[in-house]
Amino acid sequence: MAHGGKHPPMKGIRQLAEHLDISIGTVSRALNGKPDVNEETRKRVLAAAEQLGYVANQSGRSLRQGTTNVIGLMIQSSKETVENSDNFFLTVTGGLQSVFARHNLDLIMLPCPNDEDPYEYLKRMVARRIVDALIISETQRIDKRFDLLAKAKIPFAALGRSLSIGQHPWADLDFDGVVNCAVDRLVALGHRRIAISAPSSDINLGFIFVEGYRRALERHGIDFEPALVIRAKSSEQGGYQVADELLRLEERPTAVILIYELMAIGLYRRLMEAGIIPGRDIAVVGFREAPRAKFLQPPLTCFRTSVHDLGVELAEILLSSMPAYSHIYPKTKRQMIWPLQLVPGESDSFHLKVE
Amino acid sequence: MAHGGKHPPMKGIRQLAEHLDISIGTVSRALNGKPDVNEETRKRVLAAAEQLGYVANQSGRSLRQGTTNVIGLMIQSSKETVENSDNFFLTVTGGLQSVFARHNLDLIMLPCPNDEDPYEYLKRMVARRIVDALIISETQRIDKRFDLLAKAKIPFAALGRSLSIGQHPWADLDFDGVVNCAVDRLVALGHRRIAISAPSSDINLGFIFVEGYRRALERHGIDFEPALVIRAKSSEQGGYQVADELLRLEERPTAVILIYELMAIGLYRRLMEAGIIPGRDIAVVGFREAPRAKFLQPPLTCFRTSVHDLGVELAEILLSSMPAYSHIYPKTKRQMIWPLQLVPGESDSFHLKVE
DNA sequence: CATAGGATCGTAAACGTTTACGGAATGCGT
DNA sequence: ACGCATTCCGTAAACGTTTACGATCCTATG
Structure with missing residues (x-):
């Protein structure tokens, strides 16, 4: 704890130099x-800087060397996101920072206001050159932001896939693996009529998830029934709606795959209201483990992964595409699918065997 | 959609000036x-800027006028925060931005890595002068950050109270009102043994909540029993622990107040395991409404507020303390307690009357 | 007509930093 | 003693912008 207090206010590197007479x-x-500096004078300088609490002014430095040492993570605080993600981004952020910190890079989050077009917002941020590189998230199936960033020649990586992504770097959860595993497991338990919930297919995730589901069914020789794909929001409310739809079907499915774990709360509720017990009368598999999954009754079968480590990977992917760091992080992996593991609960292990 | 493409790359204001011959x-x-500029040339300039996609370089501007037009919101991605807050900050952010946008101020989030001391992190951010003003959150009961910010003479406001806050501006939820209302309601329903959950009293919230609870009991002539104060994390796991503690007590309370709505999930679970039905055998009141509260069975009685509007207030409080904006937002309210309203559920309206 | 003054614009300095360049001092070999 | 390389340091230019100041032109007023 050796920083100043009785010293004159530190104005800049000039005062520091005068104080040291260098x-x-x-x-x-x-x-x-x-x-090009004597090791001893370097020590003196560092000591004085520490003592006087000098830190280089970022604007001056940025202006001169055209770099800010700041990486931006763009997020959207849309109503959907707020209701839906359980601090997913904060967790990713932790992983990102653990890598960036090694290079004195600071991470800031750029929250796009929900009344502003994400594309315009990003354009503004890019133009202001407040960050050296960007991570964008919540990628759309067709996402103009990729063109924008490529044209601006600013390094970037995406958290989430997109059709527009081309050869650009990204990392994403293995939705395909998840849905495959879920279907395999349910089929092994004897199910043939398996429903699935997914967001709108505009969202890339909505598309990928259902595609994986379709292929998995095909693999097992089960016909794909469009009616069993239920589009709903990824929230408790959405889960409630899913159950509602299920109950409306003339021939009720014996299993359902949820794309978001929170939905289970609403789904359980609606099923209970109808006297249907999850885990006994219908099998439920949820995606992505969250703390609350194991507190549901019955505990939800779901998929676990370290979102933090996904952040680490994503950071390395981004750095490998930045000229200043690409020698440290070789460009071997520029695109990565992040695996998840099944966490068996009791929501799908029911005693009632199908037919 | 009139921005460039076939134009030479925009380097700076100099090119723009040459292009216009001004x-x-x-x-x-x-x-x-x-x-001091002719209205017609201004039009020309604006048009050309739009067409060529020119946006002022932030570093140059900041360097010159010592201002960045960026406001920082410091958050901490500690494990506790990640598990606990359900995007509370994203929602606040929306409210903040809706105000800042009117003044061309951009909000960025500064996530303090969880392996770094928040004080040191803040010091770094302040010294780099990357933001004009700061909002700090998750205030500790004794929080050195206030001194730091005051000494650095950088405008700031706090989301959350603190002993160290002095006359500095802040906004906070009305925890006192909440716990008062909860106790009143439970007492009116006939309860005398009311337990309460709270985080550690190092966290300012933990202290305030329990103090309000103590005073509320006093008002009703009920003795304060330290054993009924249960310190636990604000998560599902914490709720589970709270129930555990309740079951361990020789004389079980007939009601419990939770400080965080998510805890209800774990609490319900543990109570059910013990054959105790919330809303019938024990009354439960939770703090802060969340989407999932109404999907619990029985629906949780809790408190509702607009976190977005809290953000709006906080933004105005901050701006009123910034010299450049204080003429717009008069300094009437510099500290504000944000109210919440009771949302009756069924978790406390049980039929069994106490003795 | 002379001039005051307003309207509009150009010039150049300043913000704090980094870095290319050159100079001084030193050491070493001949 | 001389040349040369090495080590260290100072000088000054540059980054892109804003803004104080002065210059110019025009109009209105005496």
């Missing part, structure tokens, strides 16, 4: 670890 | 709405 250039070199 | 100073004045 030229301003040498001070800068000393602070930045440049070679 | 001096660089005039262009700047035109863009910034300064008075």
Whole structure:
């Protein structure tokens, strides 16, 4: 705890240089670890900087070297996102930062206001050059932002796939693997009529999830029934709606796959209201483990992964595409699908065997 | 959609000026709405800027005028926060932005890595002068950050109270009102032994909540029993623990107040395991309404508020303390307690009357 | 007509930093 | 003693913008 208090206010590197009676250039070199400086004077400079609490002004530095040492993570605080994600982004952020910190890169989150077009918002942020690189999330199936970023020649990576992504770097959860595993498991338990919930197919996730589902059924020789695909929001409310739809079907499915774990709360509720017990009368598999999954009754069968580590991977993918860091993170993996593991609960292991 | 494509890459205001054959100073004045410029040339400049996609470089501007037009919201991605808050901050962010947008202020989120001391992190951010003003959240009961910000003379406001806050601006939820209302209601229903859950009293919230609880009991002539204060994490797991503790008590309380709605999930679960039905055998009141509260069985009695509007208030409080905006937002309210309303569920309206 | 003054614009300095360049001092070999 | 390489440091230019100041032109007023 050796920073100042009784010292004159630190105005900039100039005062620091005067205080040390060294030229301003040498001070800068000393602070930045440049070679042309005596090891002893470097020590003096660093000590003085620490003592006077000097930190380089970011604007000056950025202006000169055209770099900000800041990475932006763009998120959208849409109503959907707010209701739906259980701090997914905060967890990813932790992983990202653990990598960025090693290079003195700071991560900031850029929340796009929900009354502003994400494309326009991003354009503004890019133009202001407040960040060196960007991570965009909540990718749409067709997402103009990729073109924008490519044209602006600003390094970026995406959290989530998109049709527009081309050869650009991204990382995403293995939705395909999840739905495959879920279907396999349910089929092994004797199910043939398996419903699935998914968001609108505009969202890339909605498309991928259902496609995986279709192929998985095909693999088992089960016909794909469009009526069993239920589009709903990824929230408790959405889960309630899904159950509603299920109950409306003339021939009720014996199993349902939820794309978001929170939905189980609403789904359970609606099923209970109808006297249907999850895990006994109908099998439920949820996607993505959350703390509350194991507190549901019956505990939800779902899929676990380390979102933090996904952030680590994504950070490395991004850095590997930044000229200044690409020598550290070789460009081997530029696109990655992040695996999840099944966590068996009791929501799908019911005693009633189908027919 | 009139921005460039076939134009030469926009390097800066200088190119724009050459393209228009106007001096660089005039262009700047035109863009910034300064008075000394002919209305017609201003139009020309604005049109050309739009067409060529010119946006002022933030570093240059910041360096010159010592202002960034960016407001920072510091959050902490601690494990506790991640498990606990259901996108509370994203919602607040929406309210903040709706105000900031009116003044061309951008909001960025500064997530403090969980392996870094929040104080040091903040110090770094302040020194780098990446933001004009700051909002800090998750205030501790004793929080050195207030001194830091005051000394740095950077405008700030706090989301959450603190002992260290002095006359600084803040906004906070009305925890006191909530616990008062909850106790009143439970007492009116005939309860005398009311338990309460709260986080550690290091967290300011933990202290305030329990103090309000103590005073409310006093008002009703009920003795304060330390054993009925259960410290637990604000998560499903925490709720489970609370129920555990309740069951361990020799004389079981007839009601319990939860400080966080999510805890109800774990609490319900543990109670059910013990054959105790919430709403019939024990009354439960939760704090802060969340989408899932109404999907619990029985629906949770809890407290509702517009977190978005809280953000609006907080933004205005902050701006009123910034010299550049204090003429717009008069300094009437610098500290504000945000009210909540009771949303009756069925978790406390049980038929069994106490003795 | 002379001039005051307003309207509009150009010029150049400043913001704080990094870095290319050159200079001084030193060490070493001949 | 001389040349040369090495080590260290100071000087100054550059990054893109804003803005104080002064210059110019025009109009109105005496």
